[in-house]
Amino acid sequence: MKLTRASLRTIPAIAMGLFAASAIALAAMPAALAQSVAPAANHESQKAGPDPYIEGQIAFMKAALEITPAQEAKWNKVAAVMRENNRETQQLYDKQQAAEGQTETAVQRIETQTQLAELSANEGKRFLEAFRPLYASLSKDQKANADTLMGQQSAENIAAPPPPNEPPPAAPASR
Numbered sequence: 001m002k003l004t005r006a007s008l009r010t011i012p013a014i015a016m017g018l019f020a021a022s023a024i025a026l027a028a029m030p031a032a033l034a035q036s037v038a039p040a041a042n043h044e045s046q047k048a049g050p051d052p053y054i055e056g057q058i059a060f061m062k063a064a065l066e067i068t069p070a071q072e073a074k075w076n077k078v079a080a081v082m083r084e085n086n087r088e089t090q091q092l093y094d095k096q097q098a099a100e101g102q103t104e105t106a107v108q109r110i111e112t113q114t115q116l117a118e119l120s121a122n123e124g125k126r127f128l129e130a131f132r133p134l135y136a137s138l139s140k141d142q143k144a145n146a147d148t149l150m151g152q153q154s155a156e157n158i159a160a161p162p163p164p165n166e167p168p169p170a171a172p173a174s175r
Contacts, residue, residue: 051090061078062075062079065146065149071138074133074134077133081131085127088119089119
């Protein structure tokens with residue numbers, strides 16, 4: 001399967017981008033949205049079995065990389081890390097949901113942001129540790145797919161800062 005730029009635009013965040021994006025999204029989630037989701041139902045669905053979102057990500061990535069039977073053992077390590085990273089992110093989300101409605105001080109907010117950054121960094125390191133041996137075993141075409149897949153994700157998640165001395169796009173022009 002050859003990946004095209006157009007097909008990658010519809011791909012949800014995967015791998016490291018998935019973890020970083022989910023951590024940022026959790027930190028920025030408005031209270032109203034968080035309260036509109038039933039935390040108990042969400043948490044129970046996590047306990048009931050595998051998370052369908054991460055399982056979909058794993059299945060997509062495996063298909064996109066065209067994992068062969070010979071690469072299966074290395075792939076299984078990558079998939080296990082993705083599942084574990086997802087569990088850790090969910091645990092932090094559940095902790096934040098439990099604290100929802102409590103007033104946070106500036107110090108507590110910075111602590112939460114630091115926890116999210118540390119979690120994201122640790123998850124990225126674990127993913128890289130599992131992915132590196134798999135990548136080394138990929139064929140030239142598979143590596144090209146992996147490079148495209150990961151490169152596209154990075155480009156879509158990183159926004160360039162506004163030029164110096166210009167207001168950000170959402171800011172009103174000065175009069």
